[in-house]
Amino acid sequence: MINEGLVASFVMLIIVVAEGLIALFLTRAGKASPKIRNIPGLEAIEEAVGRATEMGRPIAFTTGLGGIRDQYYYQTIAGLNILGYTSELAAKYGAKLIYYPYDPTIMPMAVDVMEQSYIRAGKSDEFNPENIEYLGGDQFPWAFGVLGRTYREKIAASIHMGPFWAESLILAESGFYSGAIQIAGTANYHQIHFFVVAADYALIGEELMAAGAYLSKDPTQIGSLWGADFSKITTVALILIGVILTAAGVTALNDFFAL
Amino acid sequence: MSLVIKRYIPLVITFLMGIIMVIATYFFAPGTPARDATALLTGSVDILVVMAGVIGLIVLIRHHSVNISKRGRFWKYSIFTIIGVILYLIIGLYGVATHPQHLMYASDLFAWVYNNIYVSMDMTIFSLLAFFIASAAYRAFRLRSLEASILLIVGALMLLGRAPVGGAIWEGLPTIATWLLNVPNTAGNRAITIGIAIGAILLAIRQLMGIERGYLGPEQQ
Amino acid sequence: MDWKTITQIDRRYLYIILFIFVSIPLLSPLNLPILVGEHAQAMYDTTETLSAGDIVVCSFDFGPATIPENRPQAKGFLFQARELGLRVVATAFWASGGPLGEDILRDVYGSDFPAIPEYGTDVVYLGYIPGNEVGMQTFGDDTWTAKGTDHYGTPMADIPLMQDTRAAEDLSLWCEITSGTPGEQQVIQFVQGRHGGPAALPLVVGSTAVSVPGMMPFYAAGQIVGILNGLSGAGEYESLLAGAYGYPTELLAPLDAQSVAHVIVILFIIAGNISYVLTRSSGGKEK
The missing domain is CATH 1.20.5 (Single alpha-helices involved in coiled-coils or other helix-helix interfaces)
Known part of the structure; x- marks a missing residue:
């Protein structure tokens, strides 16, 4: 039996997973070819790397304050996917990318991701683990470590993808004043506006999670993004039905989803 | 290292762990031995995290020591970092050593x-x-477009409404700020949160199925 | 003044202007009136509904950076709890909250805390409980397992108040003073959601202002019943407590400074936009 209080959550999980898998398999079988809208923030990464290469200055990359043990790990993983893509571009163009991890548990994954990207670019001998610089796992010391390096290293492109808190604006403003092109994304609702206002390009919420699939251009992965649209339609339909039923005095659906 | 060890075994472990945690969350009641066993599994992450902390410390000291010895860029700052780390470590360990019965002394x-x-x-x-x-x-904050203008006006209303000066100027300002927080903000927040939750579930599915594996090690040998 | 060149002003001048104008009300307060908002009123009212002897949790989940916002919130809640005769189980799920919480308790219960007569019966400090959300969950499921002793090493079995505090079912209210994670969302998910929902365990939150917009869906759903929104929320709460219990006010000057800072930022925005419009109308490009 499903644990008490989690029935509604489990039902929604099954619906979202089923819709995602159906969309994924339909795409894989060639029965559908969903188009994905343009995400300017992700398209701009190549421009940012190109700019840094031309200027001969480094690219700074961070994945926020997430680790592997917290609730925000999915954002960190999404950030690492973008790190892999950016690092591959940097390797191809010969630009220096410095990654500043916050949580030490991310470091082995980051080393692997960056190594993989250099291998893909055919420049495995140029991979330097020293470009992954650990600054300590405490919010503001870390943020000011990145800030200081942004100024001193004259960073040309600043990319921040992952869970961010109060340091988001510190990072975005320091990037602006060092003259860097800035691309930032987070699913932390209360920080999105800082990136929208202060960065050149911002990824809002789920765009961050879609980044890996978007950048891979793999139809199967893009198919699962298409599945998210079905889930959203289902959710909106449930909300509308709930509103109508509640207005009519029927609270069954409301009670089912209540915690 | 063979491709099997480097690539496929991690994928199998990822899949199994993900499925076990989903089953444990929904089907194992709290307090049951099965749930406790999975709690042990998540608890083991703490050991990993502590070890990663030690590795982080070593990497930090190594990075800055190398920078000092090579007289690298901004090496003088590295001296401060190393002094700070070692000094505070000694002070902390001294406290624990003198009070062995109190681990967090x-x-x-x-x-x-x-x-x-x-x-x-x-x-x-x-x-x-x-x-x-x-x-x-x-x-x-520029009046560049309609959207930017809305952002600016709402921002200004919040700034005034959330400080005593807003009420001093006009008593309606705090009410407007509270309404903005309670209604449009809540609506937008819910929409974004629902989108994020669906996106996160599908990201997890792609990873558990091994379709999206950018976070794993090298594909080629 | 040439409005068109104002956008090129060195940002350090902005910083100096802000610094000077924020300092003035701190030295010489303007004493602007404080209007109590819905969220702070709800926090006060919810706490008032409790009866003497009810057990409440006060959790200090913040770090040094947000002391100006979180400290007065926690202090106000503890004061109200003491006045109402509530029994307080204070704790922290942030390591940095441990020493900060103890300091606030000393402020409210006297500098001798914990060497006070009511310690152990009306108030207890468990200190830092590790494990983040797992720690919170354990605290709610089986409090004694989450931590075997209080902050000062006394076993749970020797503390009278802890005899009545075994799980979340024994609590009448949870006050979460937070500036991040773990915070209110983890309490909702791992404690309140697992122990009868908001009806069984109401949650009130004192938070940094920046995080409050993210809490509003939980407030609308009734999972959070009262919120202190940053420094201004603390000020509103303080004025309520001052009216009811003669609580000493200390936030008037910081709130005046906040008011001035907000006005200065708005003036900066206006200046920037005048320059922007003029630059555009003359066909120029903004730097």
Whole structure:
């Protein structure tokens, strides 16, 4: 039996997973070819790397304050996917990318991701683990470590993808004043506006999670993004039905989803 | 290392762990042995995290030592980092060593450093945010488009409504700020949260199925 | 003044202007009136409905950076709890909250805390409980397992108040003073959601202002019943407590400084936009 209080959550999980898998398999079988809208923030990464290469200055990359043990790990993983893509571009163009991890548990994954990207670019001998610089796992010391390096290293492109808190604006403003092109994304609702206002390009919420699939251009992965649209339609339909039923005095659906 | 070890075994472990945690969350009641066993599994992550902390410390010291010995860029800053790390480590360990029965004992010296140096620096850095907000507002809040104008007007209303000066100017301003927070903000927040939740579930599915594996090691040997 | 060149002003001048104008009300307060908002009123009212002897949790989940916002919130809640005769189980799920919480308790219960007569019966400090959300969950499921002793090493079995505090079912209110994670969302998910929902365990939150917009869906759903929104929320709460219990006010000057800072930021925005419009109308490009 499903644990008490989690029935509604489990039902929604099954619906979202089923819709995602159906969309994924339909795409894989060639029965559908969903188009994905343009995400300017992700398209701009190549421009940012190109700019840094031309200027001969480094690219700074961070994945926020997430680790592997917290609730925000999915954002960190999404950030690492973008790190892999950016690092591959940097390797191809010969630009220096410095990654500043916050949580030490991310470091082995980051080393692997960056190594993989250099291998893909055919420049495995140029991979330097020293470009992954650990600054300590405490919010503001870390943020000011990145800030200081942004100024001193004259960073040309600043990319921040992952869970961010109060340091988001510190990072975005320091990037602006060092003259860097800035691309930032987070699913932390209360920080999105800082990136929208202060960065050149911002990824809002789920765009961050879609980044890996978007950048891979793999139809199967893009198919699962298409599945998210079905889930959203289902959710909106449930909300509308709930509103109508509640207005009519029927609270069954409301009670089912209540915690 | 063979491709099997480097690539497929991690994928199998990822899949199994993901499925076990989903089953445990929904089907194993709290307090049952099965749930406790999975709690042990998640608890083991703490061991990994502690070890990663040690590795982080070593990497930090190594990085800055190399920088000092090579007289690398800004090597003088590295000296401060190393002194800070080692000094505070010694102070912390001294407290624990003198009170072995109390694993998290903070000696007076440790507390003094924490309260008078760390707390002050942390508060200073956070309060600098006010200056960054001022300069960001100054340069970025522009009447460029309809959307930017709405952002600007709502931002200004919130700024005034959430401080006593708003009520002093006009009593309706705090009410407007509260309404903005309660209604449009809640609506937008829910929409974004639902989108994020669906996106996160599908990201997890892609990873558990091994379709999206950018976070794993090298594909080629 | 040439409005068109104002956008090129060195940002350090902005910082100096802000610094000077924020300092003035701190030295010489303007004493602007404080209007109590819905969220702070709800926090006060919810706490008032409790009866003497009810057990409440006060959790200090913040770090040094947000002391100016979180400290007065926690202090106000503890004061109200003491006045109402509530029994307080204070704790922290942030390591940095441990020493900060103890300091606030000393402020409210006297500098001798924990060497006070009511310690152990009306108030207890468990200190830092590790494990983040797992720690919170354990605290709610089986409090004694989450931590075997209080902050000062006394076993749970020797503390009278802890005899009545075994799980979340024994609590009448959870006050979460937070500036991040773990915070209110983890309490909702791992404690309140697992122990009868908001009806069984109401949650009130004192938070940094920046995080409050993210809490509003939980407030609308009733999972959070009262919120202190940053410094201004603390000020509103303080004025309520001052009216009811003669609580000493200390936030008037900081709130005046906040008011001035907000006005200065708005003036900066206006200046920037005048320059922007003029630059555009003359066909120029903004730097």
